[in-house]
Amino acid sequence: MFEWNLYLMIIAAFGGVFFASAVCALVWSAKNGQLRNFEQGSRVVFDEDEPEGVHTDYFPGEAAEAARKLREAEKR
Incomplete structure (x- = not known):
């Protein structure tokens, strides 16, 4: 019984340290x-090759289907 209490106190201490460090990081x-x-920081990753709002990443095999759907949408 004493061993479990010791383990629980150690786990609670680590949890408290983790929580305190998270609060310190947030305050910092x-x-x-x-x-x-x-808003500004979220747009830093976009450029001319990958413009904002344009889907450029696909799973293998999906790129051909996406191109077909794009051509069909342009025909309309």
């Missing part, structure tokens, strides 16, 4: 402006 990021301009 808020103070340093990391939580501002999510």
Whole structure:
């Protein structure tokens, strides 16, 4: 019985340390402006080769079907 209590206290201590570090990271990021301009930061990864709003990644075999659907949509 004593061993289980010791294990539970150790697990609770690690959980408390993890929670405290997560709170510290959140406070640090808020103070340093990391939580501002999510909209601008989300668009950094797009460029001319992969424009925003255009599906460019496909699973194998889906690219041909997507191209066919695109051609059908352009005909309309």
